[in-house]
Amino acid sequence: MIVVTIAGLTLREAARRKVVWALLALTVVLLALSGWGFSRLIGLDTELGTLTSGEARLVASLLINLIMFGFSLIAAIGTAFLAGPTLAGEVESGQALAVLARPVRRSSVLLGKWLGLLTFGCGYVVLAGLAQLLVVRGVVGYWPPSPAAGLALLGAETVVLLTLALLLSSVISPMASGIVAVGLFGATWVAGVVGGIGGALGNDGVERVGSVSRVLLPTDGLWRGAMNAFQDPVAPIQMGPEGGFPFLADAPLSPVYLAWAVLWVAVVLGLTALSFQRRDI
Amino acid sequence: MATGSTAAGTSGGALDDLPPSPAVWCSGLRKRYGRRTAVDDVSFSVGRGEVVGLLGPNGAGKTSVIKMLLGLVRPDAGEVLLLGRPSTDPRSRGAVGYLPELFRYQPWLTAAEVLDLHVKLARADVPAAERRECLALVGLSERTGDRVGGFSKGMQQRLGLAVALVARPELVVLDEPTSALDPLGRVDVRDIVLSLRSRGVAVLLNSHLIGEVERVCDRVVILDRGRVAASGTLTELLGQHEVRLRLGDVGPRADERLRATGTLTRSGDWFTVALAAEDDGVTVPDLVRDLVGLGVRVHAVEPVRISLEERLLAVLRHEEAAP
Numbered sequence: 001m002i003v004v005t006i007a008g009l010t011l012r013e014a015a016r017r018k019v020v021w022a023l024l025a026l027t028v029v030l031l032a033l034s035g036w037g038f039s040r041l042i043g044l045d046t047e048l049g050t051l052t053s054g055e056a057r058l059v060a061s062l063l064i065n066l067i068m069f070g071f072s073l074i075a076a077i078g079t080a081f082l083a084g085p086t087l088a089g090e091v092e093s094g095q096a097l098a099v100l101a102r103p104v105r106r107s108s109v110l111l112g113k114w115l116g117l118l119t120f121g122c123g124y125v126v127l128a129g130l131a132q133l134l135v136v137r138g139v140v141g142y143w144p145p146s147p148a149a150g151l152a153l154l155g156a157e158t159v160v161l162l163t164l165a166l167l168l169s170s171v172i173s174p175m176a177s178g179i180v181a182v183g184l185f186g187a188t189w190v191a192g193v194v195g196g197i198g199g200a201l202g203n204d205g206v207e208r209v210g211s212v213s214r215v216l217l218p219t220d221g222l223w224r225g226a227m228n229a230f231q232d233p234v235a236p237i238q239m240g241p242e243g244g245f246p247f248l249a250d251a252p253l254s255p256v257y258l259a260w261a262v263l264w265v266a267v268v269l270g271l272t273a274l275s276f277q278r279r280d281i
Numbered sequence: 282m283a284t285g286s287t288a289a290g291t292s293g294g295a296l297d298d299l300p301p302s303p304a305v306w307c308s309g310l311r312k313r314y315g316r317r318t319a320v321d322d323v324s325f326s327v328g329r330g331e332v333v334g335l336l337g338p339n340g341a342g343k344t345s346v347i348k349m350l351l352g353l354v355r356p357d358a359g360e361v362l363l364l365g366r367p368s369t370d371p372r373s374r375g376a377v378g379y380l381p382e383l384f385r386y387q388p389w390l391t392a393a394e395v396l397d398l399h400v401k402l403a404r405a406d407v408p409a410a411e412r413r414e415c416l417a418l419v420g421l422s423e424r425t426g427d428r429v430g431g432f433s434k435g436m437q438q439r440l441g442l443a444v445a446l447v448a449r450p451e452l453v454v455l456d457e458p459t460s461a462l463d464p465l466g467r468v469d470v471r472d473i474v475l476s477l478r479s480r481g482v483a484v485l486l487n488s489h490l491i492g493e494v495e496r497v498c499d500r501v502v503i504l505d506r507g508r509v510a511a512s513g514t515l516t517e518l519l520g521q522h523e524v525r526l527r528l529g530d531v532g533p534r535a536d537e538r539l540r541a542t543g544t545l546t547r548s549g550d551w552f553t554v555a556l557a558a559e560d561d562g563v564t565v566p567d568l569v570r571d572l573v574g575l576g577v578r579v580h581a582v583e584p585v586r587i588s589l590e591e592r593l594l595a596v597l598r599h600e601e602a603a604p
Contacts, residue, residue: 005401009387016389094383098444101351101379101454102402103371281353 006112038139061232065247079121083165084178122155150229192220218261225253302365304483310359330481334494337504378445382456388430403448434461523585529578
């Protein structure tokens with residue numbers, strides 16, 4: 001009951017803060033630009049001649065991943081900066097005093113905030129992602145092999161990042177928590193790319209950088225799973241066996257990794273509850 | 282007192298005499314922040330329907346004590362019972378209203394929505410009309426639909442007062458409730474506290490305004506450097522009288538006689554003697570008679586009543602022993 005009340009409150013906060021409108025405007029601009037860009041793709045004159053429809057589909061599936069990465073980045077930054085002020089900011093401003101003096105468990109308040117942010121972040125990613133897929137279908141005629149799985153994985157990536165931002169915001173200042181969460185998200189992505197290059201060069205040590213970072217923070221692993229669900233199945237073969245291209249994934253997500261991501265979220269949320277429970281307000 | 286009764290009878294009687302679960306009961310509260318001890322061995326209670334004032338200088342630990350009572354700050358040691366339940370149980374705060382010293386409410390909500398939220402969080406069943414009345418009581422009836430973000434500090438504090446009152450509390454904790462209010466607002470708060478008392482709602486009031494506390498509180502707890510420096514009912518604390526005498530030709534024996542009556546302070550030919558709390562009606566006449574007998578010229582004898590402010594200052598400056 002308290003969980004639902006707090007989740008509703010968090011959603012209402014997200015809806016009433018002006019950042020949501022900025023997010024919406026940004027998304028519409030991104031969608032319009034991508035629609036225009038994709039429409040120019042067909043009949044594009046390159047040095048090798050006009051792009052065939054098959055080549056256009058390949059490029060489209062690459063570009064979809066690129067744009068989806070943009071969305072996941074927007075969602076990540078958006079939720080991380082909403083999650084930051086949520087605990088630390090409310091404690092700092094004094095807003096938490098009146099709420100936590102009510103007959104509520106702190107873990108319920110935390111869970112409510114998490115659910116609210118999750119609904120907001122996933123809702124954004126799924127809606128914006130779906131709109132993007134429809135734009136691409138309308139313009140180029142490309143439809144990814146498993147769009148639902150891809151969008152779900154993008155949502156999962158957002159959940160991982162907002163859970164991390166919540167943990168950080170329970171121990172450090174609100175602004176720092178947003179910055180650190182987004183910084184770690186970026187670092188993991190870069191580590192993933194570095195690992196991919198390592199794989200392409202056959203250097204195990206460098207490849208391990210990507211694998212280890214994917215275990216420590218599952219955002220990049222989930223993102224690779226989402227890319228694999230969006231891209232044309234023949235794309236990695238066409239791009240050549242060496243791999244390493246940052247907007248293509250060689251393999252779908254393993255169930256073990258998915259289970260690890262779920263466990264990771266549960267553990268981090270539990271740690272956040274523990275640290276919030278012990279905190280002096 | 283309980284002469285003649287057996288040990289078992291005494292303990293049974295003592296248990297029966299205990300009032301049924303006071304609104305607040307705390308014992309041995311202790312809190313350290315780093316190397317600084319903020320609260321040290323604080324114990325007191327607030328009876329049902331009683332108005333208790335928490336007084337003390339800045340940094341005395343008043344807000345820390347209040348936050349420990351409400352489970353917002355974890356005490357390093359000590360126990361708290363709110364309305365009969367340990368404060369570690371969230372249900373202990375089911376019928377508690379709280380106006381924090383740092384009053385901030387969701388700026389993106391309207392005043393009415395903030396009250397709705399708190400009614401939900403308190404799991405109370407308060408009809409919409411009663412919520413509106415609550416806002417009207419604190420003078421916000423015209424602003425119910427306005428966003429809190431546009432409120433002045435005084436209006437936010439009034440809203441905080443409405444939040445503390447809305448869920449039909451049995452205990453209201455007010456931490457500096459008038460810090461942002463104009464004189465009219467202060468009178469409103471006084472009236473609200475008095476009306477709570479008349480309805481049997483217990484109030485714990487932390488305020489710097491001693492006059493305010495003196496007017497509305499049944500009992501006062503004075504904190505100093507994290508410890509209870511004095512506590513008691515207003516009559517216990519203020520019942521102590523003084524007598525001021527203007528005297529001439531005071532010899533050593535007369536001086537001794539004055540000191541035997543009570544704590545003596547002297548300023549020129551004015552002598553101030555603190556008297557025992559209970560006036561037996563003979564102390565002052567006997568003193569004057571003896572002084573005259575000792576050859577002292579008595580020019581004036583004036584009774585003095587101590588105000589709470591003087592009492593507070595005396596306690597904080599360690600000029601007299603705490604009762």
